[in-house]
Amino acid sequence: MKKTICLNADIGELPGANGRALDRAMLDIVSRCSIASGGHAGDQASMVATVKAADARGVLIGAHPSYPDREGFGRKPMIMSREDLAASLSQQVRALAAITRERGTSLSHLKPHGALYNTAAHDEGVARTIVDVTIQSRIALLIGPPNSCLEVAAAEEGVDFLGEGFADRAYEVSGALTPRSMTGAVLETDAERIRQAVQIAAAGQVSTRTGETIDLPARTICLHGDTPGALASALAIRDALNAVGIQIAAVDP
Template sequence: MTRKKIDLSSDVGESFGVWTMGNDEALMPYLTSVSIACGWHGGDPQVMRRTVALAKTHRVRVGAHPGYPDLLGFGRRPMQLSPGEARDYLLYQIGALYAFAKAERMQLQHVKLHGALYHDAAQDRSLSEALAGAIVEVDPTLILVGPPESALLSAGQAAGLRVAAEGFGDRTYNEDGSLVSRSAPGALLTDPDAVVDQVLLMVEGKVRAITGRMISITVDTVCLHGDTPGAPAIAKRLRERLALVGIKTLPLEEIFVDQVS
């Protein structure tokens, strides 16, 4: 059954110092939510504040995008953490973005983990329970974003959090529903029409695996990576096509409110 609404999101604010990642200014007008790096895999205090302010200008909801403390590896390398370390690492990063959001008179909507932490928590129940517990400690009304049917979302639900299943418009999928490794050929979709076609399938509850087989997937939010080549043009095309076929793009908070009402 086709969904009539979807959140269109991106991971942003990942530049730091003199190093630039993505084109947040050009991408932001086409989004409904953004996940902002919290300074450990990308971002810095000035970038965080500018990105929150940019989102406010475009009426885009903001969430925290915490990761492993790994600037050199962009947070895409696994680390071994104890549950206590995982909890406190998350509290530290969410707290930093919370302060910038408050300074701009904005409220955090969600938490979405980054890179290796996202994938590790999706499979490791003890890690995901520690992270979900940290989010509850900060604000139990925050939405936890993660892979569909993952240990992460299951732990979030058990902790009493609202959870949102995420799909990726610019990444390809294996038949088991996992993402094709970035190191493998064909892992990234950069053609705007290919991304649009994949997202339109997602809002119908399915996606074509890299093998060609159609698999089921249920998502509340679709992410476009800010570092994907041509991301702003892809987002613009996608927003136009979704509107053309009657699919509303709304931030997660509004989608959840509509579901309750």
């Protein structure tokens, strides 16, 4: 039986016509997408255009909410009460959900962005807030880091969870992503990104920044749309996975 992996992309994050063109190109490759919904990036026009493009290609659509931090692109942790964080995330999800309803489709998953994603990996309160918003938004699936507080919180509340790996980000031996402030946090070459994607998909493992090999039970791999060279890398990764007999599809948890 062929191995299957889901490829996903975070999109709707870059401005203007060039941003929408890159989104469409990425949507021709992936099986799921997570659309920026106003917290760190995205506006009404970008959400409408991206939902339309994803739906036309049969790509499953998810919400990609973040800390309310447009200036810092959602990459700075914020201290917020659970109530304020829940209100912000719910507002972002509702904005995108309204657009999907107008299109006659729906949100298939929620994936937190940036610092919110990283914080939810180890902070039980933030993880539970994200799970609560997912449930209240009637979204059936969460995407996030494997072996994390977010995965535990989802399991405790009966929310399906899809563990995620990154093709273009370095990992620490703890399983955490290398902070972007550190040298080598982003893998810069196609060869590095291909090697990591195939390792995650084929073996459920990843090589860390410091050379160790750790388990990474991921069922989906993220291809960042805003990373330099993203489109060329995404095409090369797709071809490399196909070459080793790994099928690309929107897998179930």
